[in-house]
Amino acid sequence: MKEIVNGVFYCGYRDKERQVFDQLVPLTQGTSYNSYLIKGSEKTALIDTMYAKFDDAYIKNIVDFGVNIDVIVSNHAEPDHSGAIPKLLKVFPNARVMCSQKCADNLENMLHVDRTYIDVVNDGDSISLGNKTLQFIMAPWVHWPDTMFTFCKEDNALFTCDFFGAHYTNFDIFADKSADLVKSAERYYAEIMMPFRNFCVKYLAKVLQMNVDLILPSHGPVYKGSEDVKFITDLYSKWTSPDVSRKVIVAYISMYDSSKVMSEYLAEKLRKASVDVALVDISEADEGEIAEQLIDAAGIVFGTSMVLAGPHPKTPYVAMLANILRAKIKFYAVIGSFGWGGNLSGVIDSAFSIIKPKKFADVIVKGRAKSEDFSALDELAENIIKELPTK
Numbered sequence: 423m424k425e426i427v428n429g430v431f432y433c434g435y436r437d438k439e440r441q442v443f444d445q446l447v448p449l450t451q452g453t454s455y456n457s458y459l460i461k462g463s464e465k466t467a468l469i470d471t472m473y474a475k476f477d478d479a480y481i482k483n484i485v486d487f488g489v490n491i492d493v494i495v496s497n498h499a500e501p502d503h504s505g506a507i508p509k510l511l512k513v514f515p516n517a518r519v520m521c522s523q524k525c526a527d528n529l530e531n532m533l534h535v536d537r538t539y540i541d542v543v544n545d546g547d548s549i550s551l552g553n554k555t556l557q558f559i560m561a562p563w564v565h566w567p568d569t570m571f572t573f574c575k576e577d578n579a580l581f582t583c584d585f586f587g588a589h590y591t592n593f594d595i596f597a598d599k600s601a602d603l604v605k606s607a608e609r610y611y612a613e614i615m616m617p618f619r620n621f622c623v624k625y626l627a628k629v630l631q632m633n634v635d636l637i638l639p640s641h642g643p644v645y646k647g648s649e650d651v652k653f654i655t656d657l658y659s660k661w662t663s664p665d666v667s668r669k670v671i672v673a674y675i676s677m678y679d680s681s682k683v684m685s686e687y688l689a690e691k692l693r694k695a696s697v698d699v700a701l702v703d704i705s706e707a708d709e710g711e712i713a714e715q716l717i718d719a720a721g722i723v724f725g726t727s728m729v730l731a732g733p734h735p736k737t738p739y740v741a742m743l744a745n746i747l748r749a750k751i752k753f754y755a756v757i758g759s760f761g762w763g764g765n766l767s768g769v770i771d772s773a774f775s776i777i778k779p780k781k782f783a784d785v786i787v788k789g790r791a792k793s794e795d796f797s798a799l800d801e802l803a804e805n806i807i808k809e810l811p812t813k
């Protein structure tokens with residue numbers, strides 16, 4: 423139990439062993455499940471709790487601290503933060519769970535929390551812990567419909583749950599502002615928040631307007647003081663911007679190098695025109711790396727072998743990823759090679775059911791690319807360059 427400011431303690435857990443999040447994004451150093459204990463002069467509250475896998479040690483730590491829990495604020499019902507609530511209620515049966523209406527529904531459905539323990543709160547509602555006041559701010563869709571923030575007025579501290587989180591464990595309490603933290607927060611944003619970019623813009627503006635002294639997310643470090651708050655809010659301003667960079671992802675997979683040669687040729691052509699090219703071998707890249715690249719890419723080129731009359735199945739998977747993450751990409755193209763026949767781009771086209779990037783003409787060749795095929799790639803490069811911002 424470490425004190426952050428007077429009466430506000432960190433009681434989370436850094437799970438350095440966790441390898442993957444949401445069974446989707448590999449983690450480079452695990453993640454943390456942050457929980458905060460606020461000891462008021464009259465009542466004690468928890469802000470978010472713990473992944474159930476670690477609930478025994480978490481609850482023991484609270485019990486050993488010698489406090490009674492009166493209030494359990496659940497900013498969001500996802501089990502990495504709410505999993506310990508059922509056991510907490512057994513240890514502290516008089517505690518009231520405070521959360522949004524949608525969170526109450528989720529806690530009941532997902533964790534079988536009895537409704538009689540729950541007090542639904544609305545935007546602007548507040549409770550007193552004595553010398554500390556907690557105010558609830560509804561923030562739906564960053565990143566679930568149930569999400570809210572909790573604001574401690576006396577400490578000018580905002581508990582933002584997943585918003586501003588990072589899959590980062592190399593911290594004591596506060597942000598070190600290292601390149602490693604930026605990378606972890608970026609990967610986190612790309613997977614968790616990017617699909618809700620417009621809502622992030624809305625709530626980022628709200629946070630900036632509040633001019634808080636502390637941002638306490640439920641993953642990663644705490645941001646304390648104006649410099650640290652600016653550090654994370656500036657990153658979110660950049661990532662949530664509607665603008666794209668002069669950047670193209672060339673995501674390729676190649677069985678016998680034909681598609682690889684085409685992809686590398688196109689990448690080089692674009693680089694010569696000062697385009698930032700992320701040449702990604704999707705047979706090796708993880709989803710987090712691709713998601714990170716999608717934050718500001720203007721477009722994506724899929725370079726793929728034909729496998730059994732369609733693209734290599736890993737290729738439409740990348741298109742699906744870009745689609746569900748609501749990437750800002752403006753265009754895409756399919757290039758590649760086949761042996762005897764099939765449809766290389768149809769499955770990729772149909773993957774874009776939500777976002778609607780413009781499509782350039784396919785460059786699909788039989789066997790190895792010949793001079794006319796490289797000319798077609800030159801033309802594709804020129805068309806791509808015309809679509810890019812100048813800098």
Ligand code: FEO
Pocket residue numbers: 498500502503565584640641
């Ligand atoms: Fe970290 Fe949406 O839970």
